Amino acid sequence: MKPNLKTKIGNIEMKNPVTVASGTFGYGSEFESLVDIKNLGAIVSKTITLNARVGNKPPRIAETPAGMLNSIGLENPGVGKFLAEKLPAMAKFRIPVIVSIAGESEEEYRKIAEKLDKDDRVQGIEINISCPNIHTNELIAQNETLTAKVVEAVKSATKKTVITKLSPNVTNIISIAKAAERSGSDAISLINTITAMAVDIKKKESKLGNITGGLSGPAIKPIALHMVWKVYHGVKIPIIGMGGIMDWQDAIEFMLCGARVVTVGTANFVNPEASTEVIRGMEDYLKAENIKDVKDIIGKLRV
């Protein structure tokens, strides 16, 4: 008997619990010829800001042991151009579209959410409060009060499903997660990248033009798993887990730790079909374990 993979986050019905991470999949069309996007549970766009952003000085990429650093700097065309030029291509895959948004103030978050709220092609909004590449004094995600304000601002502007994406660069991730939950977030996604560096000893310079960047890939999986586990025990709202998922085994680890949905990011660069292979592998695992519904493994880590 085929195990049930269907799941739901807020109002978003997904045919399986696998999505692709913001920033790793563009707006879908770049990967179209390499992977069957229509088979994904959902697609998450590159982060959009109110106005266009040019992004950081190159080099923006550095490989690290079992991982990579990125310092893209939220280069994006701005919400207006996104709606006109990028969203149509995403919508044609006929899977839920989640738009990642960021702003420099809660007012900006609110304005973007307002614009997206009017569009039927958008099913969910992921609030990016955790990108470590913008030059602000403190990340919103490092502050409970700021996090609460931003989530409230977005919730006040839209009825669409709101997901708050947390940063791992914090002392107490449960308190930030609880703040987002209290403010009405429908779900939590974590983790975003870990602030990190790489050095070129010949040039005696950082390998990144922006000096620091965000670490992603297999190297961060153990940290991500722990944080998903912690947050699962701290909030009642569903969790979208990510951080170094390369294959279906990694995905199952995240679900056992409490993720209802898993997200594949950096792996897309290595294997463009990583996300659809995770879906297949998950299904085979459930069959082999005689588990009828994928939701039955959520948070089932034995202690």
Next chain:
Amino acid sequence: MAQRTIARVIAQKELKKGCFRMTIEAPSVAKAAKPGQFIHIRCGDSRDPLLRRPISIYKINKKSVEILYNVIGKGTAILSAKKAGDTIDIIGPLGNGFKIYKGSKSIKLLVAGGMGVAPLMGLAEGLTEGSAGGRKQPKKIAILGAKTKNHILCEKEFKKLGIDVHVATEDGSMGKKCLATDLAKEIISSKKYKWSEVCIYAAGPMPMIKVLSVLMEGCSLESQVSFEEKMACGLGACLGCVVDTQAGYKRICKDGPVFNLCEVICE
């Protein structure tokens, strides 16, 4: 459209110390490929090294493509150990390729710095194809520049295509002791050509490109240069491989790797 292919290595040869040429059986890639494009290669099965390596297509044959590369780190070291019969996971062809303009400029000048010969070889083959038939053919000149004679590649290959080849080495161990750009200036002036009659195709270090773009200011409409950068996706999705241009940041993997000579801002 870019495809992912689990291809087979036909042959691999170490041409000079640390410099390898690999022939990959990939008929669909060969059919679709244009000079100047690249393939994004998975090096090994492990999670480390993680990312694919983008390598220029050196030659396009009927059923195979060839790459020419130096071993500079973990990924290329793994590639260099591959033998005939081994599989190789490639995505491609990627990027925009060179444009070959017919009929306007009378001199085609290829300028290759070091490993820059790799993307220019396919172009050179394309320039010399169909050279028959009445119309006056442009003069084809290639300047190969490198640190020492051990770093000069493909001199014979370019000559075989009927191209007028000149070599420059920094230490004078082969050809003229100077930079490729100095030799280019010397040849153009000694033959009394005008820069406005020249179309440059170049690949090499930034300082070399900068000199060429200054030389060609105002008459560079057809001139092109191939760039490289560290890449993650190789598909235009992640925005990791940008270069600054007159029109803002552009992706080397998707908007390039070939750009107009004066389009890129050379620091």
